[in-house]
Amino acid sequence: MQRIRNWFAQKFSKRVTPACGHVSAxxxxxxxxxxxxxxxxxxxxxxxxxxxxxxxxxxxxxxxPWCDRPIVVGYDVTLYSPEDQDQEKYLxxxxxxxxxxxxxxxxxxxxxxxxxxxMDYAGxxxxxxxxxxxxxxxxxxxxxxxxxxxxxxxxxx
Numbered sequence: 001m002q003r004i005r006n007w008f009a010q011k012f013s014k015r016v017t018p019a020c021g022h023v024s025a026x027x028x029x030x031x032x033x034x035x036x037x038x039x040x041x042x043x044x045x046x047x048x049x050x051x052x053x054x055x056x057x058x059x060x061x062x063x064x065p066w067c068d069r070p071i072v073v074g075y076d077v078t079l080y081s082p083e084d085q086d087q088e089k090y091l092x093x094x095x096x097x098x099x100x101x102x103x104x105x106x107x108x109x110x111x112x113x114x115x116x117x118x119m120d121y122a123g124x125x126x127x128x129x130x131x132x133x134x135x136x137x138x139x140x141x142x143x144x145x146x147x148x149x150x151x152x153x154x155x156x157x
Contacts, residue, residue: 016042016050020131024053032061032070033095052127060133062125063095064109071109076121077135078108099123099135107135119145 015023029038042050057073064071071077079099082090087104090096099105108114110121119141128134139147 018042018050018053020052020056022053022055024050024055028054030054030058032058032072033063033068035070037072056131057127060125060127060131061095062097062107062133063093064111064114065090065093065096065106066108066114067111068093069109069111071107071125073125073127073133075125076110076118077123077125078110078115078120079105079122079135079137080108080120081105097135099137117141 014026016026017023024042026042028040028042029036030040031037040054042054061070061072063069065082066080081103085104087098087101090104090106091098097107099107107123107125110118115121122140122143123135123137125133126136
């Protein structure tokens, strides 16, 4: 078992410098808002074409306003409006992001306990030029169904 650990340590201890300029390993473990992400692999890191190190996407992570868990770069997101529309209640949390303020739409996570269904996924959290992250909006599954002539049924379960 120790021999396997040593092999992994040697294989993944290689350091690279992605386009962001930070030195990074090819595989690391990160804690983001109290949630542990293990064995993260640097995309494109083996041949030195990675855009970001592990710190950059961790800095771009935001929190879901409903469950407070992290939304990291590459996650699908929901854009729900809270019933009470109390902006201060939701936006007082430092890492919660509003997609729009009038009406209030908050960027939420795709997890089963937050999203009603995958038909509500309305975008993806992606990096922006300033290194902050933003929503790349696409039409949700429900919006796609409403744009087609195909027969469909929407039910509230």
